[in-house]
Amino acid sequence: MSFLQIKQISHYYFSRTNYTKALDNVSLSVDEGSFVSFLGPSGCGKTTLLSIVAGIIRPTHGSITLQQQDLLENDNEIGYMLQQDYLFPWRTILENTLIGPKIKQTQSSSTVERAKNMLIEMGLENVLNSYPSSLSGGMRQRAALVRTLLTDPSLLLLDEPFSALDFQTKLKLEDLVSTLLKKYNKTSILVTHDIGEAIAMSDKIYLMKANPGEIHQQFEVPIEVRNLTPFEARKHVKYQNLFDRIWEELNSLESRSAIR
Amino acid sequence: MNQDQQSDNALFKDHLKRLKSDRRNTIYWQLFIFVVFIILWETTSRLGWIDPLIFSSPYKVSTLLFSNLIDGSLWFHLRITLFETVAGFLVGTVSGIVLAFLLWYSRKFSDVLDPYLVVLNALPKVALGPIIIVALGPGYTSIIMMGAIISFIITALVVYGAFREVDPNYLKVLESFGATKWQCFREAVFPASFPAMISTFKVNVGLSWVGVIVGEFLVASKGLGYLIVYGFQVFNFTLVLYSLLVIAFFAAVMYQAVEKLEKKIIKKN
Ligand SMILES: Nc1ncnc2c1ncn2[C@@H]1O[C@H](COP(=O)(O)OP(=O)(O)OP(=O)(O)O)[C@@H](O)[C@H]1O
Ligand SMILES: [Mg+2]
Numbered sequence: 001m002s003f004l005q006i007k008q009i010s011h012y013y014f015s016r017t018n019y020t021k022a023l024d025n026v027s028l029s030v031d032e033g034s035f036v037s038f039l040g041p042s043g044c045g046k047t048t049l050l051s052i053v054a055g056i057i058r059p060t061h062g063s064i065t066l067q068q069q070d071l072l073e074n075d076n077e078i079g080y081m082l083q084q085d086y087l088f089p090w091r092t093i094l095e096n097t098l099i100g101p102k103i104k105q106t107q108s109s110s111t112v113e114r115a116k117n118m119l120i121e122m123g124l125e126n127v128l129n130s131y132p133s134s135l136s137g138g139m140r141q142r143a144a145l146v147r148t149l150l151t152d153p154s155l156l157l158l159d160e161p162f163s164a165l166d167f168q169t170k171l172k173l174e175d176l177v178s179t180l181l182k183k184y185n186k187t188s189i190l191v192t193h194d195i196g197e198a199i200a201m202s203d204k205i206y207l208m209k210a211n212p213g214e215i216h217q218q219f220e221v222p223i224e225v226r227n228l229t230p231f232e233a234r235k236h237v238k239y240q241n242l243f244d245r246i247w248e249e250l251n252s253l254e255s256r257s258a259i260r
Numbered sequence: 261m262n263q264d265q266q267s268d269n270a271l272f273k274d275h276l277k278r279l280k281s282d283r284r285n286t287i288y289w290q291l292f293i294f295v296v297f298i299i300l301w302e303t304t305s306r307l308g309w310i311d312p313l314i315f316s317s318p319y320k321v322s323t324l325l326f327s328n329l330i331d332g333s334l335w336f337h338l339r340i341t342l343f344e345t346v347a348g349f350l351v352g353t354v355s356g357i358v359l360a361f362l363l364w365y366s367r368k369f370s371d372v373l374d375p376y377l378v379v380l381n382a383l384p385k386v387a388l389g390p391i392i393i394v395a396l397g398p399g400y401t402s403i404i405m406m407g408a409i410i411s412f413i414i415t416a417l418v419v420y421g422a423f424r425e426v427d428p429n430y431l432k433v434l435e436s437f438g439a440t441k442w443q444c445f446r447e448a449v450f451p452a453s454f455p456a457m458i459s460t461f462k463v464n465v466g467l468s469w470v471g472v473i474v475g476e477f478l479v480a481s482k483g484l485g486y487l488i489v490y491g492f493q494v495f496n497f498t499l500v501l502y503s504l505l506v507i508a509f510f511a512a513v514m515y516q517a518v519e520k521l522e523k524k525i526i527k528k529n
Contacts, residue, residue: 056435080436086429090451099447103437151437 002029003187004053004155009062011048022048023059024212030187035178037190037198037205039246041254045213046191047083050157053189054080066155079153083160085144087132093119093143094128100151111150118146122176138169145177149184156181156188163193174201174230195246199239200230207246209253217249316498324502338506341472341483344400345514348407349468353461355408356415363416364423364449365441381417385410386474398479406475411464422456423449458522465514469507 011023022045030036038046051057053064055071055078064071066078087096097115101107119128122142132140141161148156161177162170178201181188192198198205203226209216222238233239298318304310305317328334363370389406396402430448431439439447476485484503491499 051432054436056432078436080432082429082432084429086427086433088430088448088451090454099434100437103434103439103443103447 003032004030021212035202037202040208044208044210077154079148080157081148085140097147158190200233320498344472347404352408352411359416360419363420403475407468407471410471411467422453426452
């Protein structure tokens with residue numbers, strides 16, 4: 001049995017005048033300790049799918065099991081990092097990272113210690129008591145990552161966590177996140193627009209198409225590329241090959257939807 | 261390089277100096293207008309160009325102010341009105357925020373209440389005065405209620421609007437940790453709406469004065485609003501103007517206090 005199973009998920013957004021079919025019959029499974037990416041054009045339902053897995057919205061149809069249990073019964077296992085950092089501006093960095101334990105009412109002096117250590121590990125030792133507004137985008141994103149990891153989730157959901165960053169910061173953060181997740185043996189799902197990022201970081205890539213959101217195709221990342229850090233992976237010849245294949249597939253998707 | 265910096269510093273100092281003299285100039289003008297106004301008032305009143313019976317004169321008003329200050333009657337009436345206003349302000353603001361919370365908490369509740377809120381908000385609240393006084397009896401309670409009810413609905417609507425405008429992604433973050441609705445409110449919605457709440461405070465201070473003075477017009481036998489009505493009835497407009505000045509002064513003081521509080525809180529965030 002797989003770690004996470006998504007079974008025939010469909011989701012509609014209803015409004016007064018209209019409805020959108022955001023996801024249509026999406027099924028997939030994710031193995032423990034693996035890193036999976038969702039790639040696809042804007043509006044293909046990636047954020048919707050992550051929000052469903054995170055238990056924030058309830059799917060119209062379908063079910064999800066995490067470690068053979070229905071999702072609704074153990075949603076505490078999941079860490080969700082949104083498209084932007086969404087640090088609370090009225091809390092210091094340290095207080096921001098402690099929000100998870102506070103909500104779950106498991107805060108103790110040892111969690112505070114752990115938060116401090118993780119922030120130091122991320123190179124944020126000088127800003128523990130600063131407010132988010134005084135930090136750069138990359139620092140804020142790292143603080144948000146600490147906030148997500150602090151509750152020790154067994155499944156990590158990352159919604160384009162690097163999209164708002166400059167290229168250099170992004171590459172550095174990819175390496176940091178990748179090594180960190182390997183170290184703690186986390187299962188992770190990443191949503192991204194960036195083909196290169198998907199290949200460099202994942203074991204498996206799902207390509208999605210829009211209207212309605214469906215899984216179009218899946219790609220296995222070659223084992224040689226998987227074992228490299230994201231930065232090194234980008235230089236590998238097999239990375240290039242896969243990049244070209246996905247690129248072509250995305251283009252053909254686009255032209256097909258243009259004809260329709 | 262060093263010289264450059266020196267001349268830059270000198271430039272900056274010049275700028276500061278100019279700012280300061282600008283400010284002083286403004287203050288001079290403000291004082292000038294005040295003095296001219298008082299002199300004009302006094303002379304025109306003495307010369308009978310304006311009816312001294314209606315417009316009194318600065319001399320008479322300040323004499324009255326002085327004697328009332330000494331015999332304690334200023335403090336006596338002021339104390340009552342201030343208490344009613346502060347209490348009305350607190351009751352109106354706090355209950356408005358509580359209603360805003362309930363509206364935010366239950367979508368159904370706010371949908372159902374919507375037309376009633378629209379009507380109540382459009383209604384001139386002071387028109388409820390007679391009903392309040394009959395229901396609660398003539399006294400502090402109904403005057404405080406007048407001060408409160410005038411800001412209650414508008415506070416609820418404005419603050420509810422602010423609650424709804426909080427970025428839903430903050431709530432998503434909290435929900436991903438399994439937060440309850442109350443936790444979402446406490447950790448995100450309330451603190452994020454703080455600036456909006458403070459700006460309703462500023463409006464409400466003024467509104468509470470209106471409610472309390474009207475309430476005192478209707479029933480009171482003490483307080484600044486009562487003095488105005490009494491002065492009007494016995495045609496003592498020196499008393500009316502004196503009460504008006506005291507009200508204007510303390511309303512401004514309260515407004516300033518809330519503004520100070522706002523600056524302090526905003527700076528902290
Ligand atoms: N709250 C909502 N109400 C109504 N429709 C929505 C809502 N959220 C998303 N949608 C619609 O559902 C579809 C999928 O949206 P979603 O945000 O999941 O896409 P996405 O793949 O994450 O896009 P992006 O890459 O731009 O972030 C879109 O057509 C969007 O318009
Ligand atoms: Mg998205």
